[in-house]
Amino acid sequence: xxxxxIKRVLWMIPLLIGIxxxxxxxxxxxxxxxxxxxxxxxxKTSEESRxxxxxxxxxxxxxxxxxxxxxxxxxxxxxxxxxASHHKPVFWQTTDKDGNVTKGMIQEALPITLIINALGLIxxxxxxxxxxxxxxxxxxxxxxxxxxxxxxxxxxIPGFWLSLLLMYWLGVVNNWFPISGLHSLNYETFxxxxxxxxxxxxxxxxxxxxxxxxxxxxxxxxxxxxLDVFHQDYIxxxxxxxxxxxxxxxxxxxxxxxxxxxTIVGLSIPGLIGGSVIAETIFAIPxxxxxxxxxVMMRDFPVIMGILxxxxxxxxxxxxxxxxxxxxxxxxxxxxVVRD
Amino acid sequence: MIKFxxxxxxxxxxxxxxxxxxxFLLLLCNCSKPAQDLTDYTKIYPSQSGGTMIDAMTGEPSxxxxxxxxxxxxxxxxxxxxxxxxxxxxxxxxEGELAESxxxxxxxxxxxxxxxxxxxxxxxxxxxxxxxxxxxxAVIDEKTxxxxxxxYQLVKKADAPDPLTFSVTYEQAYAxxxxxxxxxxxxxxxxxxxxDLHTTAFARNPVxxxxxxxxxxxxxxxxxxxxxxxxxxxxxxxxxLVSRIIPDSSAQFLELMAGNxxxxxxxxxxxxxxxxxxxxxxxxxxxxxxxxxSYTYLGFNLKHKPFDDVRVRRAINYAIDxxxxxxxxxxxxxxxxASPYKPGTRWSNPNLAPYPYDPEKAKQLLKEAGFVDxxxxxxxxxxxxxFSFEILTNQNKEREKSAVLIQRRLKAIxxxxxxxxxxxASFISRFIKxxxxxxxxxxxxxxxxxxQYSIWHSxxxxxxxxNFIGYNNPTVDKLLEQGRLExxxxxxxxxxHEFSRVLLDDSPIVFLSAGxxxxxxxxxxxxxxxxxxxxxxxxNSETWYIPEPLRRNEISAN
Numbered sequence: 001x002x003x004x005x006i007k008r009v010l011w012m013i014p015l016l017i018g019i020x021x022x023x024x025x026x027x028x029x030x031x032x033x034x035x036x037x038x039x040x041x042x043x044k045t046s047e048e049s050r051x052x053x054x055x056x057x058x059x060x061x062x063x064x065x066x067x068x069x070x071x072x073x074x075x076x077x078x079x080x081x082x083x084a085s086h087h088k089p090v091f092w093q094t095t096d097k098d099g100n101v102t103k104g105m106i107q108e109a110l111p112i113t114l115i116i117n118a119l120g121l122i123x124x125x126x127x128x129x130x131x132x133x134x135x136x137x138x139x140x141x142x143x144x145x146x147x148x149x150x151x152x153x154x155x156x157i158p159g160f161w162l163s164l165l166l167m168y169w170l171g172v173v174n175n176w177f178p179i180s181g182l183h184s185l186n187y188e189t190f191x192x193x194x195x196x197x198x199x200x201x202x203x204x205x206x207x208x209x210x211x212x213x214x215x216x217x218x219x220x221x222x223x224x225x226x227l228d229v230f231h232q233d234y235i236x237x238x239x240x241x242x243x244x245x246x247x248x249x250x251x252x253x254x255x256x257x258x259x260x261x262x263t264i265v266g267l268s269i270p271g272l273i274g275g276s277v278i279a280e281t282i283f284a285i286p287x288x289x290x291x292x293x294x295x296v297m298m299r300d301f302p303v304i305m306g307i308l309x310x311x312x313x314x315x316x317x318x319x320x321x322x323x324x325x326x327x328x329x330x331x332x333x334x335x336x337v338v339r340d
Numbered sequence: 341m342i343k344f345x346x347x348x349x350x351x352x353x354x355x356x357x358x359x360x361x362x363x364f365l366l367l368l369c370n371c372s373k374p375a376q377d378l379t380d381y382t383k384i385y386p387s388q389s390g391g392t393m394i395d396a397m398t399g400e401p402s403x404x405x406x407x408x409x410x411x412x413x414x415x416x417x418x419x420x421x422x423x424x425x426x427x428x429x430x431x432x433x434x435e436g437e438l439a440e441s442x443x444x445x446x447x448x449x450x451x452x453x454x455x456x457x458x459x460x461x462x463x464x465x466x467x468x469x470x471x472x473x474x475x476x477x478a479v480i481d482e483k484t485x486x487x488x489x490x491x492y493q494l495v496k497k498a499d500a501p502d503p504l505t506f507s508v509t510y511e512q513a514y515a516x517x518x519x520x521x522x523x524x525x526x527x528x529x530x531x532x533x534x535x536d537l538h539t540t541a542f543a544r545n546p547v548x549x550x551x552x553x554x555x556x557x558x559x560x561x562x563x564x565x566x567x568x569x570x571x572x573x574x575x576x577x578x579x580x581l582v583s584r585i586i587p588d589s590s591a592q593f594l595e596l597m598a599g600n601x602x603x604x605x606x607x608x609x610x611x612x613x614x615x616x617x618x619x620x621x622x623x624x625x626x627x628x629x630x631x632x633x634s635y636t637y638l639g640f641n642l643k644h645k646p647f648d649d650v651r652v653r654r655a656i657n658y659a660i661d662x663x664x665x666x667x668x669x670x671x672x673x674x675x676x677x678a679s680p681y682k683p684g685t686r687w688s689n690p691n692l693a694p695y696p697y698d699p700e701k702a703k704q705l706l707k708e709a710g711f712v713d714x715x716x717x718x719x720x721x722x723x724x725x726x727f728s729f730e731i732l733t734n735q736n737k738e739r740e741k742s743a744v745l746i747q748r749r750l751k752a753i754x755x756x757x758x759x760x761x762x763x764x765a766s767f768i769s770r771f772i773k774x775x776x777x778x779x780x781x782x783x784x785x786x787x788x789x790x791x792q793y794s795i796w797h798s799x800x801x802x803x804x805x806x807n808f809i810g811y812n813n814p815t816v817d818k819l820l821e822q823g824r825l826e827x828x829x830x831x832x833x834x835x836x837h838e839f840s841r842v843l844l845d846d847s848p849i850v851f852l853s854a855g856x857x858x859x860x861x862x863x864x865x866x867x868x869x870x871x872x873x874x875x876x877x878x879x880n881s882e883t884w885y886i887p888e889p890l891r892r893n894e895i896s897a898n
Binding site: 043109172282 | 394400402403408409410482485486487488489490491523538539540541543544545558559560561562564582584585586587588590591594595597598600763764765766768769770784785786787792794795802803804805806
């Protein structure tokens with residue numbers, strides 16, 4: 001098991017280098033660089049100063065040289081500084097000689113996105129599992145049919161549309177929830193309880209909407225998993241033994257039906273850290289999706305590379321964790337792993 | 341002082357257009373009415389200090405040193421914090437801001453500024469001509485890499501002989517010089533000396549001399565300013581200015597409807613359709629429109645045939661119905677222009693009229709230029725080649741729609757037009773810089789000085805320079821050179837009137853329209869000039885005030 005783990009972790013290094021190489025070259029395939037943003041199309045600015053800027057950022061060098069420079073910095077885990085955002089560090093905070101701390105861009109954005117998406121995933125799972133079980137138990141009856149209908153609707157509704165609708169209804173018509181942002185303007189004046197309440201009310205819409213629209217897929221997974229398991233011999237055996245229906249479903253069927261969910265959760269890890277541009281833009285949330293989108297639009301290469309590198313590293317780790325969790329949960333797989 | 345965010349980060353506005361349409365439909369259905377606000381905002385109140393004004397911006401400033409930041413979000417905030425030597429008054433004449441007076445030498449090469457006495461930074465340190473000199477050094481320094489350096493690099497010698505005197509000498513007279521000193525925000529030497537302007541923490545924690553100082557900056561959420569007690573120009577009325585960062589214009593509008601922000605820039609649909617249809621919004625929002633210093637145009641690549649032929653350019657100018665574009669795309673909220681200057685200002689030649697819509701004349705001109713439909717397919721040909729070209733534009737809904745209307749009008753006179761919309765950075769580096777285009781639909785946002793040397797002079801055609809259409813007219817070159825050397829406003833005016841006349845006659849671009857800047861401001865804000873004077877709505881924003889009974893449950897900015 002240990003050697004398997006070490007092997008998997010070591011494999012991640014060449015994988016990451018390959019990912020970074022491909023990302024770097026694709027990024028440079030898109031025409032334009034940081035000096036081509038809309039603010040630079042101002043007749044008061046001059047081409048010489050843009051050329052100076054290109055030299056400053058080494059953008060005048062061949063792509064392969066730029067990649068080498070980037071790798072050299074990465075070797076010391078230095079993600080560099082943003083071109084566009086006043087040279088803010090891309091990943092983690094730095095302290096200058098006067099003791100001023102400048103927070104890293106990913107350091108600021110990642111926790112926000114992670115909290116929102118993790119809460120969303122938890123809510124989705126908490127709803128999807130019981131709903132899926134009901135749908136499987138009442139398969140073909142009106143309960144199942146109405147759940148299917150609800151799922152179809154949830155699956156087809158565009159998230160941004162539902163967002164605007166709810167922002168209007170809950171925020172403008174009925175002043176029940178804040179419309180956008182993460183905190184109230186007078187957040188600092190609240191006590192701890194008030195701060196928590198304020199944060200939760202701001203998080204409500206951004207968390208609920210993706211949970212509802214994401215519910216459909218996972219409910220279907222749980223339902224189909226349960227239906228599959230119901231046809232297995234050991235369920236028939238359990239029923240024949242005279243076990244209570246409750247015990248059959250929750251002790252014998254559910255545990256097996258939930259196994260595929262581990263894979264699904266593992267696969268959703270890139271989504272957890274990636275964030276959604278549209279949701280973050282609509283709700284004015286300074287998260288990872290918005291950071292990445294802006295960086296691409298501005299051709300802010302160090303930020304693009306930083307997010308892709310950290311994103312792919314976390315994704316690879318997420319996959320590893322999912323595999324280990326699967327092995328832990330399923331003895332059949334575990335034995336297979338040990339033999340390996 | 342306050343600049344509104346309607347020019348900010350068009351990239352994102354564009355992205356949110358789809359949601360804007362949905363919001364529009366949603367608001368039209370008027371399914372349920374928001375809670376009633378019974379306050380009477382029309383009552384007259386005396387001017388008083390206090391209160392908080394909240395606005396929204398689509399993008400976050402990268403830093404507050406605007407000479408390197410460059411984006412409009414940065415200067416919108418920093419212009420409340422830093423002073424300049426000169427400023428434009430209500431009628432767009434220059435007057436002193438930090439400078440008490442200024443003198444131009446007899447040979448027009450040296451300008452000497454006298455600073456007001458006892459100027460202070462917000463931290464109590466004196467503000468002297470040494471700060472101005474240091475700022476000049478900083479902006480021209482190669483290490484700073486300021487995109488705006490070129491105006492200041494023309495200064496041959498700058499000097500601060502005593503704390504109240506700052507003088508600059510140019511190689512030769514440079515008429516846009518005064519305008520440039522109305523654009524440079526003066527930075528404190530004692531806090532920035534020896535620092536790298538690109539990384540200094542000062543950019544996120546600035547100390548200035550203007551009406552406001554920075555209270556707090558919450559990344560991605562808001563920037564709060566409060567009145568600076570030591571402001572060199574006296575005290576503004578409103579205590580706190582808060583700018584919330586809300587990238588999506590639909591979300592901004594919902595916040596405006598809910599009364600959580602006090603002002604935002606509007607698009608024509610919100611201005612002309614949504615707000616007027618809803619009495620509860622009209623009750624609390626005042627709508628303003630003002631002409632900006634910007635316009636949209638159709639530009640020809642003059643190096644490509646057949647656009648080198650003035651008859652072809654004029655024909656296309658006659659064939660396009662500009663009023664149709666203004667009515668259809670801007671819902672009537674724009675005007676037809678004949679010169680690249682804001683109508684009503686000194687520099688705009690009142691005797692010029694735009695090309696009228698006259699398809700017959702257009703056909704006539706094309707015939708003279710040798711275009712005839714020989715094979716009867718409805719498309720004109722010359723030398724056996726059909727007259728067909730592609731209009732390129734960036735992904736901007738207004739420009740795309742304008743291009744569609746142009747396509748239809750040109751089809752009617754026998755020109756086959758295709759349209760391609762391209763993401764901004766690719767558009768600039770792949771097509772504009774390389775000159776690989778026939779026709780573009782683009783816009784210019786210009787400064788207040790009439791000098792447009794960098795756009796029209798034949799020497800400005802290298803890749804990355806702004807005369808990318810390849811305009812080359814010796815008369816215009818000469819006028820532009822003269823205009824730069826002439827500091828007398830009346831003589832200068834004549835030069836630019838003549839320049840506009842030649843430009844219109846030559847038709848290197850087709851002026852499509854100058855759209856109004858549209859703004860909604862909550863009626864609790866009083867003291868706003870309507871209609872806006874030439875200098876724009878915000879020219880006197882330091883005297884805007886919020887009467888106490890109309891303030892929202894006071895949000896402290898601390």
